[in-house]
Amino acid sequence: MRFVGTVSRGIRLPIMKKGDDLVKTVVDSVCKAAECDRDPFQMRDRDIVAITESLVARSQGNYVSLKDISNDIASKFPEGDVAIICPILSRNRFYQLLRGMVAGIKGKVHIILTYPSDEVGNQIVDPKHFYLNVDKLSGECFDADEFYKVFGVCKHKFTGVDYIELYQSIDPSRVFVHLSNNPLSALKFADQVLVASIHARFVHREILEHGGAKKVVTMDQICATPPREGAGYNETYGLLGSNYTTDEAVKLFPRDCKNIVEKIAKELKARTGKNIEVMVYGDGAFKDPVCGIWELADPVVSPGYTDGLDGVPKEIKLKYIADNAEGKDPTQAVKDAIKEKCKIGKFEHSTMGTTPRRIPDLVGSLSDLTSGSGDKGTPVVYIQGYFDNYLDD
Numbered sequence: 001m002r003f004v005g006t007v008s009r010g011i012r013l014p015i016m017k018k019g020d021d022l023v024k025t026v027v028d029s030v031c032k033a034a035e036c037d038r039d040p041f042q043m044r045d046r047d048i049v050a051i052t053e054s055l056v057a058r059s060q061g062n063y064v065s066l067k068d069i070s071n072d073i074a075s076k077f078p079e080g081d082v083a084i085i086c087p088i089l090s091r092n093r094f095y096q097l098l099r100g101m102v103a104g105i106k107g108k109v110h111i112i113l114t115y116p117s118d119e120v121g122n123q124i125v126d127p128k129h130f131y132l133n134v135d136k137l138s139g140e141c142f143d144a145d146e147f148y149k150v151f152g153v154c155k156h157k158f159t160g161v162d163y164i165e166l167y168q169s170i171d172p173s174r175v176f177v178h179l180s181n182n183p184l185s186a187l188k189f190a191d192q193v194l195v196a197s198i199h200a201r202f203v204h205r206e207i208l209e210h211g212g213a214k215k216v217v218t219m220d221q222i223c224a225t226p227p228r229e230g231a232g233y234n235e236t237y238g239l240l241g242s243n244y245t246t247d248e249a250v251k252l253f254p255r256d257c258k259n260i261v262e263k264i265a266k267e268l269k270a271r272t273g274k275n276i277e278v279m280v281y282g283d284g285a286f287k288d289p290v291c292g293i294w295e296l297a298d299p300v301v302s303p304g305y306t307d308g309l310d311g312v313p314k315e316i317k318l319k320y321i322a323d324n325a326e327g328k329d330p331t332q333a334v335k336d337a338i339k340e341k342c343k344i345g346k347f348e349h350s351t352m353g354t355t356p357r358r359i360p361d362l363v364g365s366l367s368d369l370t371s372g373s374g375d376k377g378t379p380v381v382y383i384q385g386y387f388d389n390y391l392d393d
Contacts, residue, residue, distance in 0.1 A: 002393050006385040008370045009033070009041070010378025018061030022260065026051060026380055027267045033382065041384070045275045046308065048383040049264065050367035053241070053282040053303060055379040056254035062232035064223050065249045069100030069239070072227045076217050077194075081107035083186035086114055086204060087196035089122040089156065089163040092244035093297050094196070097219075101194065102170050109175045110189035111167055112141075119197055121293040124163065124179070125154045141180035141188065144168065158291060184211045195219065198240055198299055220299070223252065240299040241282060254280060257304020265306050279305035281381075284365030285357075301364035309359050 013029045016022070026049065034043050057063075082105045087094045102109050116130040117123045129151060136150045144164050155162050164177045178189070183204045186193045191214035195204045201218045208216045220238040227233070234241070234252045241253030254260075261278040268276045282298035302309075367381040 004385070005388060006383065007041075008366055009039075009382045009384075010370050010376055011380040011382050012377050013055070013379055016055060016059050018059065020059050022051075022056060022059040023263045023267055026264055027271060029380060030268070030382060031271055041382075043272050043274050043276065044384065046277065046387050047274065048277045048279065048309070048363060048381075048386055049268065050279050050281050050363060050381040050383065051261075051264075052367075052371055052379040053254050053257075053280050053298070054243070054251065056257065056260060056280055057232075057251050060232070060254055060256075062234070062252045062254055063245060063249050064227060064232045064242075064252060066096065066100035066103065067248075068223065068227040068231050069097060069250075070104035072222050073101050073104030073194075074106070076222070077105055077192055077215070079106050080192055081105075081110065081190040082192045082194055083110040083112060083190040084194045084196050085112040085183055085186045085208075086119060086200065087111065087167075088118045088120055088198070088297060089113070089124060089161075090297070091159065091161065091166070093242075095166060096244050096247075096250050097239055097242065098167060099170055102175060105174075107174075108190070109171070110186070111175065111177045112183075112186050112189075113164070113177060113179050114181050115179050117292070119200060120295075120297050121287065121291070122156060122163075123154075123292070125151050129154070140182060141178060141185040143179075144177040147179055183207045187211060187213060191215070193217070198297065201240075237299050237303070241297075241303075253282070253298065253303060257302075259304075261304050261306050275308075277306045277308045279309055279360060279363060279367075281360075281364035281367045284368030285361045286365050286369075295368070301368075302360040305360050309363060312358055313362070 011029055011033045013025060016025060030043075030049055033039070034041050084098070084101065087098070098111075113124055116125045116127045125147075133150050138146060147164065153162055153165075168175050168177055176189075178185070183195075184207060186208065191212070193208050193213050193216050195201050195208070195216060195218045197204050198219075201220065205216050205218055218238075220236065220240050222239045223231075223233050224235050224238040225233050232252045234255055237253045239250075239252070242250040245251045257280040261280060265276060265278045268274065268278070279302050281302050283296045283301065285296045285301050287294045363383065363386065366383065370381045371378050
């Protein structure tokens with residue numbers, strides 16, 4: 001009898017660099033892990049191999065310098081002032097990018113921060129402190145001086161950074177921070193706007209274009225093509241999903257992920273005879289219950305996955321079935337429900353409380369939690385039993 005359901009294993013890999021054979025390294029490492037004396041496991045059809053996006057980007061050498069960013073920004077905004085709206089509060093995710101952006105903008109730079117938190121939950125001011133003092137503000141849009149006058153210096157709960165001060169420090173004579181939750185506030189300061197939001201970028205672009213902006217650029221348009229020969233780029237996401245690597249460069253989100261996962265799946269099939277799903281994952285889509293930060297600072301959880309990971313789980317809520325067995329043995333009721341779950345409408349209420357999240361987002365989040373972002377050294381995650389149900393042996 002089977003007692004174990006889904007299992008997620010972190011797989012250790014050698015440290016990779018630009019030009020290394022990613023497909024061979026991943027497949028070799030997974031196969032060696034399955035056969036090792038200490039923690040062996042049997043590979044099966046519909047297992048999942050998940051690879052962190054940073055490993056893929058590193059093997060591709062997908063980096064750009066701050067100078068590359070500066071030059072690309074200068075080509076898009078050759079002159080005049082620029083407003084930058086809705087950036088996240090982050091040293092490794094945005095501060096580096098902002099340094100390159102400011103260097104490329106010829107005029108003044110007006111940064112519009114949202115409050116009481118940014119798009120992914122980083123707080124510019126404690127919500128309680130904000131709502132108890134909001135009546136002291138002059139209006140919905142206000143500047144940094146008014147912020148400090150009303151709220152004082154507010155440092156990030158975990159990083160200890162005053163992000164208003166940090167962002168203005170890049171060039172105090174040209175960089176000005178304002179706060180507003182209305183994207184159209186940008187037009188008070190400039191008719192050229194750089195949209196720095198991640199998940200809301202399309203609606204922000206549309207609002208600004210309808211609102212009369214002369215030019216609107218989103219971050220997925222910056223470094224979408226190589227800014228110079230040998231430089232990195234991402235044709236789909238541009239600077240979105242980028243991350244700190246050195247003081248003068250950032251790592252971009254990886255390219256060509258669909259092709260990569262299909263090659264790995266093909267090689268795994270050749271080596272093991274098993275049909276194994278493969279995905280590339282970035283940030284998990286979950287919210288920290290303590291700090292309130294929504295982890296997903298990448299544009300998507302997974303930039304590429306094999307076709308078997310498409311869609312949403314077709315699951316029923318076992319506890320609902322067990323609680324409504326109506327005199328029937330709860331175990332048997334659950335088994336019967338699973339057998340019948342594919343019949344349209346048969347157990348439509350049994351899915352209540354089962355949020356229809358996409359499989360790539362769920363598996364990518366599981367992988368991100370398994371691998372972590374520290375020193376575990378497991379940039380590949382091997383998942384078994386994800387597609388199994390209570391009846392599977």
